[in-house]
Amino acid sequence: MTIYNILQNYNWDEVKSSIYSKTPKDVDIALSTSKPSLEDFKALISPAAKPYLEQMAALSRNATLKRFGKTVQMYAPLYLSNVCYNGCIYCGFSFKNKIKRKTLTDEEILIEAKAIKALGYDHILLVSGEADNIVDLNYFINAIRIVKPYFSNISMEVQPLDQDEYLALHNEGVYAVLVYQETYNQGNYNYYHPKGKKSHYQYRVETPDRIGASHMHKAGLGVLLGLDDWRANSFYCAVHLDYLQRTYWQTKYSISFPRIRPASGVEFQYQHVTDSDLVQLICAYRLFNNDVELSISTRETPKFRDNIIKLGITSISAGSKTNPGGYAVEPQALEQFVVNDARSCDEVFKMIQKQGYEPIWKDWDRTYNSISK
Secondary structure, three states, X not given: OOHHHHHOOOOHHHHHHHHHOOOHHHHHHHXXXXXXXXXXXXXXXXXHHHHHHHHHHHHHHHHHHHHHOOEEEEEXXXXXXXXXXXXXXXXXXXXXXXXXXXXXXXXXXHHXXXXXXXXXXOEEEEEEOOOOOOOOHHHHHHHHHHHHHHOOEXXXXXXXXXXXXXXXXXXXOOOEEEOOXXXXXXHHHHHHOOOOHHHOXXXXXXXXXXXXXXXXXXXXXEEOEOOOOHHHHHHHHHHHHHHHHHHOOOOEEEEEOOEOOOOOOOOOOOOOOOHHHHHHHHHHHHHHOOOOEEEEOOOOOHXXXXXHHHHOOOEEEOOOOOOOOOOOOOOOOOOOOOXXXXXXXXXXXXXXXXXXXXXXXXXXXXXXXXXXX
């Protein structure tokens, strides 16, 4: 049995109705329990929880300090290719979007890796569009071997792969693999993903099963906030997380919170997710699961990222370039989406320090727990 089978037990409309019918009493119960259930999570992300946001934020901050201390890991993405065979209607890399396509050569990967290392990073995220006859397993393994001498922690966000391919990445030293379902609403899934391998809902949603079965150290989940109802989508993601932790308990997990951003050549009417909504969601995840890592990217504004640090976030990107070659090879190339926080990694580093936290950035071995401070 995989997560696909588990999800068939849920009806999208019924889940959504259940969330929106939660009462203040349900929220009180959820906030008073030491180990919230999935039903409690519904209450925490419901409209009824809005008046409790300040209380949720305080509890979330305390839970994060207890589990992770005052540490925030910083990372940088390295985009390998923007070639993509999917037709996602919201994405700048869609094959329908007439943009200049680029896949980095060995020499260009090395140049980009050195540029990111020069910024001080020791944790890198390799990202690509989904084009499996151009950026395939062999390409990824080659890229890993090029960047490995410069980084002690390598994560990947690429197209879903088979289990034996994830095992090969694990054997090459990959620490984590991130794959986002975008939306769990199977009824609308193919509207957003009409073409390409990504249009196969079951194969994509079962990807973390294959990651866990390959004994990867960490798997990353997430939904694209702005597709469908963010509350219902997030509940399904919480179900997914709960299933994975019980099934592949030796693997760590992270949740990311990407909100749809404008992309060149893309016209898409997305559902608005407010800053308050996102704060509520982040706090709800922290209260639901004290162990899960929570990540925020440069999609968000500097002000929002500054304020969210203390409320549950354990990982943050900075100085990100979302185009292949963006750091040194071809800085003016078209990005996947518009970055909202353009501050340098030094500026973000200092912001985190100013708040009394330790940014884990230059040396993976510097990680320590500062709860006692």
